[in-house]
Amino acid sequence: MTTDRLSIYLTETRTWFEACIPSIFQSAEITPKLKQAMLYSLQAGGKRIRPILLFATLHLLNKDKMIGLSTALGLEMIHTYSLIHDDLPAMDDDDLRRGKPTNHVIFGEGTAVLAGDALLTAAFEVIAKDPHLDTQTKSKVLGMLAEAAGPEGMVGGQEDDLEAEGHTLQLDDLISIHRRKTGKLIRFSVEVGAVLANATELQTESLIRYSEHIGLAFQIGDDILDIIGDEEKIGKPVGSDLTNNKSTYVSLLGMDGAKEKLEQQVSAAIASLREIGLEDSLLAEFATYLLHRTH
Amino acid sequence: MTTDRLSIYLTETRTWFEACIPSIFQSAEITPKLKQAMLYSLQAGGKRIRPILLFATLHLLNKDKMIGLSTALGLEMIHTYSLIHDDLPAMDDDDLRRGKPTNHVIFGEGTAVLAGDALLTAAFEVIAKDPHLDTQTKSKVLGMLAEAAGPEGMVGGQEDDLEAEGHTLQLDDLISIHRRKTGKLIRFSVEVGAVLANATELQTESLIRYSEHIGLAFQIGDDILDIIGDEEKIGKPVGSDLTNNKSTYVSLLGMDGAKEKLEQQVSAAIASLREIGLEDSLLAEFATYLLHRTH
Numbered sequence: 351m352t353t354d355r356l357s358i359y360l361t362e363t364r365t366w367f368e369a370c371i372p373s374i375f376q377s378a379e380i381t382p383k384l385k386q387a388m389l390y391s392l393q394a395g396g397k398r399i400r401p402i403l404l405f406a407t408l409h410l411l412n413k414d415k416m417i418g419l420s421t422a423l424g425l426e427m428i429h430t431y432s433l434i435h436d437d438l439p440a441m442d443d444d445d446l447r448r449g450k451p452t453n454h455v456i457f458g459e460g461t462a463v464l465a466g467d468a469l470l471t472a473a474f475e476v477i478a479k480d481p482h483l484d485t486q487t488k489s490k491v492l493g494m495l496a497e498a499a500g501p502e503g504m505v506g507g508q509e510d511d512l513e514a515e516g517h518t519l520q521l522d523d524l525i526s527i528h529r530r531k532t533g534k535l536i537r538f539s540v541e542v543g544a545v546l547a548n549a550t551e552l553q554t555e556s557l558i559r560y561s562e563h564i565g566l567a568f569q570i571g572d573d574i575l576d577i578i579g580d581e582e583k584i585g586k587p588v589g590s591d592l593t594n595n596k597s598t599y600v601s602l603l604g605m606d607g608a609k610e611k612l613e614q615q616v617s618a619a620i621a622s623l624r625e626i627g628l629e630d631s632l633l634a635e636f637a638t639y640l641l642h643r644t645h
Numbered sequence: 646m647t648t649d650r651l652s653i654y655l656t657e658t659r660t661w662f663e664a665c666i667p668s669i670f671q672s673a674e675i676t677p678k679l680k681q682a683m684l685y686s687l688q689a690g691g692k693r694i695r696p697i698l699l700f701a702t703l704h705l706l707n708k709d710k711m712i713g714l715s716t717a718l719g720l721e722m723i724h725t726y727s728l729i730h731d732d733l734p735a736m737d738d739d740d741l742r743r744g745k746p747t748n749h750v751i752f753g754e755g756t757a758v759l760a761g762d763a764l765l766t767a768a769f770e771v772i773a774k775d776p777h778l779d780t781q782t783k784s785k786v787l788g789m790l791a792e793a794a795g796p797e798g799m800v801g802g803q804e805d806d807l808e809a810e811g812h813t814l815q816l817d818d819l820i821s822i823h824r825r826k827t828g829k830l831i832r833f834s835v836e837v838g839a840v841l842a843n844a845t846e847l848q849t850e851s852l853i854r855y856s857e858h859i860g861l862a863f864q865i866g867d868d869i870l871d872i873i874g875d876e877e878k879i880g881k882p883v884g885s886d887l888t889n890n891k892s893t894y895v896s897l898l899g900m901d902g903a904k905e906k907l908e909q910q911v912s913a914a915i916a917s918l919r920e921i922g923l924e925d926s927l928l929a930e931f932a933t934y935l936l937h938r939t940h
Binding site for chain 2: 378380388432438454461466467470472474484485486488489492497500505506512
């Protein structure tokens with residue numbers, strides 16, 4: 351259930367953003383199979399949540415989305431590389447992602463490792479060479495992105511997730527893993543919008559709190575959908591977390607407990623926006639949408 | 646055979662640089678096994694050729710090595726990540742590197758993938774957050790590094806190398822692979838020194854030519870050592886390229902032809918330095934050292 355306004359915004363922004371993806375490779379001379387492997391996963395669809403959060407943040411701060419384009423592309427390239435490496439046999443060993451064969455199934459494991467490495471590296475290049483950003487902003491954005499995606503952020507969460515396999519986690523450990531594995535990049539998406547828009551300190555702090563609640567809500571929603579979702583819509587077998595013996599919000603809190611925690615996070619996210627008078631914004635509608643999403 | 650001056654410089658610089666490595670992790674909160682895996686490969690020794698080329702370039706342009714420290718650390722982190730991923734079973738499947746078990750042998754494949762990803766990401770963070778560099782220099786250095794290491798550079802060369810397995814290459818193809826797989830990062834090591842030192846255009850162009858000859862000389866030397874080297878000194882079985890059916894300069898040109906090509910590259914490297922009056926510098930001695938190295 352999305353409002354018309356949000357639904358139009360999501361579709362329009364996703365379509366525009368996806369049309370911008372090939373521009374990354376415009377002047378680059380890349381060996382054909384590697385380029386194909388990079389594009390295969392970059393263009394495999396997905397909700398483009400992170401770029402959309404960045405553009406929506408710029409929108410509500412009255413800034414043009416062009417100033418966020420290279421950052422959004424870099425962000426999506428890093429998200430995409432993390433999925434390619436996460437799906438590898440040595441990691442989650444998934445053959446299917448968004449209803450399509452995963453990168454290593456199509457291109458082989460070696461090329462999948464390299465396509466991930468290439469996307470990660472090129473993400474920083476796209477931002478470092480953006481002619482629309484001044485050098486001070488670029489350095490700040492690049493440092494923030496590397497911190498969010500690196501060993502203190504996403505990669506650290508992935509390592510802890512890997513080590514947790516087959517163990518039952520405490521709720522705090524699960525939250526700590528997700529705060530880094532998926533939360534840091536979602537937080538970055540919103541925080542960098544505030545940085546690019548020169549938001550006030552108060553706006554930035556409230557937006558960061560919003561993004562942290564949204565990140566958690568998103569993960570809880572994923573866990574719920576893994577149990578009650580429509581296999582075709584989510585693009586992977588329902589119940590795969592159960593089969594893999596993974597601790598999830600549903601396994602730790604029960605279905606009702608997980609739904610309650612999801613609602614709390616969405617309410618808290620909207621409350622953070624209310625502090626800066628943005629409770630009627632697209633970001634607020636986006637939070638509500640997370641309560642009702644079906645994929 | 647190294648001169649006393651060069652030998653002292655190599656040892657002193659390597660020792661100082663290696664003492665700086667732990668500073669990368671000073672303020673970082675990283676999950677223990679991931680940090681251990683990152684440090685294991687970063688501290689596994691090696692000649693530190695790339696940082697030394699950077700520091701030697703700064704030295705001959707009369708600049709303090711401190712202005713190159715974060716870049717040298719980032720450079721070595723990227724070189725190290727590429728070795729970790731290159732050694733994976735899905736890539737070269739090597740169990741031994743520099744006489745020690747490779748990263749995935751010790752930490753498992755999943756963690757080795759992530760340790761590589763973490764080093765690559767953190768490389769950009771270290772440079773982006775360096776308080777000694779102005780933001781204009783940082784943006785330039787980050788863009789150059791990503792280009793050298795990414796799909797147009799190192800990763801592209803690795804992909805072509807992967808695809809070439811089991812095929813006999815033409816000399817031009819072999820040179821094209823090495824120019825990207827190892828050459829681009831070696832070129833970056835010298836070129837970035839020129840950028841950090843505000844070298845003149847003439848100096849920069851000559852230094853770039855030097856670095857391209859050195860990169861090729863280094864690779865030809867590796868291929869020669871693979872046949873005639875001392876197993877203990879080079880840290881891997883002699884003849885492994887032959888066993889893996891890889892095209893090398895020796896297999897394509899014969900041993901005498903490869904040695905002749907090595908000498909040509911070293912002479913051309915020194916000639917490039919002569920153009921800017923640096924034929925007596927450490928960089929020139931370093932080129933000569935490549936003719937006679939034993940590991």
